[in-house]
Amino acid sequence: MPELPEVETLRRGLAAAVGGARIVSVEVQGARTVRRQPVEGLAARLAGARVDGVHRRGKYLLVLLDTAEVLVVHLRMSGQLRLAGGPAEPRPPHTHAVLALDDGRELRFVDPRTFGELFVSAPAGRRRLPSELAGLGPDALGELRTPAHLGVALGGRRRRLKDLLTDQRVVAGLGSIYADEALHAAGLRFDRRADTLSVDEVATLHRAIRRTLLAAIRAGGSTLGDGQYVDLAGRAGRYQQRHRVYGREGLACPGCRAPVERARWSGRSAFFCPACQR
DNA sequence: ACGCCCGCCTGTAAGC
DNA sequence: TGCTTACAGGCGGGCG
Numbered sequence: 001m002p003e004l005p006e007v008e009t010l011r012r013g014l015a016a017a018v019g020g021a022r023i024v025s026v027e028v029q030g031a032r033t034v035r036r037q038p039v040e041g042l043a044a045r046l047a048g049a050r051v052d053g054v055h056r057r058g059k060y061l062l063v064l065l066d067t068a069e070v071l072v073v074h075l076r077m078s079g080q081l082r083l084a085g086g087p088a089e090p091r092p093p094h095t096h097a098v099l100a101l102d103d104g105r106e107l108r109f110v111d112p113r114t115f116g117e118l119f120v121s122a123p124a125g126r127r128r129l130p131s132e133l134a135g136l137g138p139d140a141l142g143e144l145r146t147p148a149h150l151g152v153a154l155g156g157r158r159r160r161l162k163d164l165l166t167d168q169r170v171v172a173g174l175g176s177i178y179a180d181e182a183l184h185a186a187g188l189r190f191d192r193r194a195d196t197l198s199v200d201e202v203a204t205l206h207r208a209i210r211r212t213l214l215a216a217i218r219a220g221g222s223t224l225g226d227g228q229y230v231d232l233a234g235r236a237g238r239y240q241q242r243h244r245v246y247g248r249e250g251l252a253c254p255g256c257r258a259p260v261e262r263a264r265w266s267g268r269s270a271f272f273c274p275a276c277q278r
Numbered sequence: 279a280c281g282c283c284c285g286c287c288t289g290t291a292a293g294c
Numbered sequence: 295t296g297c298t299t300a301c302a303g304g305c306g307g308g309c310g
Contacts, residue, residue, distance in 0.1 A: 001302080001303065001304080002304095003304095032286090032287090059304080074304085074305090075304095076287095076303085076304055076305075077287080077288095077302075077303055077304065078287085078288075078289090078302095094288090111287095112287080112288055112289070113286085113287040113288050113289085113302095113303095114286085114287060114288085115286070115287065115303085115304070115305080116304095157280090158280085158281095159280080159281075163281085166303095166304085168304080168305080175303075175304070176302090176303065176304090224302090225290090226289070226290070226302075228289090228302095267282090267283070267284085267303090268302090268303065269301090269302085269303090
């Protein structure tokens with residue numbers, strides 16, 4: 001599942017590979033990938049635009065265009081961006097959008113489960129953010145700079161830590177994998193109520209989130225057994241080899257050797273060490 | 279406002 | 295072997 005480290009890996013790859021390239025034409029298959037606006041409008045706004053940079057906010061990719069607009073990409077569960085050398089390269093199954101570039105390459109949006117989406121937006125306001133993203137909380141790396149920022153986000157609320165950390169309105173960028181990993185690194189249970197954390201525990205959690213995300217970015221993100229996350233060139237990440245609890249039910253906790261447990265919670269899973277996490 | 283649950287999807291794997 | 299069922303989970307929407 002692409003979360004902040006996977007999206008950041010893609011952002012860096014995109015910035016290096018397609019920065020300065022011009023979009024020649026856009027082809028969209030199916031009705032779900034472009035659903036916020038008419039496909040013809042999106043295609044017309046992209047055609048002829050040059051890529052001036054690539055930003056990221058939470059799990060959203062922002063492809064900045066010289067038209068002063070932004071192509072927003074969200075991969076959701078199974079979306080991929082793949083760069084092809086040319087139109088002759090066979091398209092993977094579930095290719096829903098193809099952006100032809102002026103040097104002949106193609107940027108392809110592939111998404112079996114069709115949860116992902118593309119849209120073009122005109123950023124507005126002080127932060128030059130697309131209005132569709134106005135509800136996002138502080139980016140888990142970019143804006144959550146100090147423990148105090150996390151303290152404000154958690155705000156002494158009664159909600160459970162994992163519920164808050166994966167709520168993109170509270171903190172943007174964490175999903176199930178990195179919430180579980182960061183909570184383990186902080187020694188905190190997924191179901192701790194935020195309003196029971198001490199100042200020290202908030203600081204520990206803040207440090208754990210940053211360290212976990214930065215280590216995952218250095219490893220090129222996580223590719224799970226389903227192989228759904230790969231980079232622009234189709235290469236897998238390596239951070240899954242360093243997961244301490246996520247997907248490791250019954251295996252030894254690297255910290256204390258107790259078996260990792262899996263809890264069913266809010267219709268989702270949470271992996272945690274019952275001995276190390278309080 | 280908060281805390282839930284559901285619907286959206288398809289590929290994979292487990293179970294009978 | 296072949297079918298059914300469960301599961302993966304981000305996010306928007308809806309409900310109490």
